[in-house]
Amino acid sequence: QSMGNGTISACSGGFYDSGSGTGNYSNNENSVLTFCSSNGQKLRFTFNVFNFGSGDTLFAYDGSQTTDSLLAMYVSGAGADVLWSSGNCITFRFKSDGSSIGGGWVSEYQC
Secondary structure: OEOOOEEEEOOEEEEEOOOOOOOOOOOOOEEEEEEEOOOOOOOEEEEEEEEOOOOOEEEEEOOOOOOOOEEEEEOOOOOOEEEEOOOOEEEEEEEOOOOOOOOEEEEEEEO
């Protein structure tokens, strides 16, 4: 699944920047995507790559909204990481500025 706006109900798959994991994302992105497990279990996201332009950030929230607790905030150069939800949803917000872009991120998720 590429970054965009909406909600995904599933228990496994890939999660990538808007460049689909092979291309660069764009300037001035501001997207919110929520993943909820299709079986009510917790979600685990395993991130392998972070390549952002300066000023670009991926936020992860523990729930179905950006007002839920912040789990993580990733900027360029962040190391590999594993995120677990405390419930059955994780929400991501990606914000890029207008000056530089990068290759984004590559991750996988499962219940």
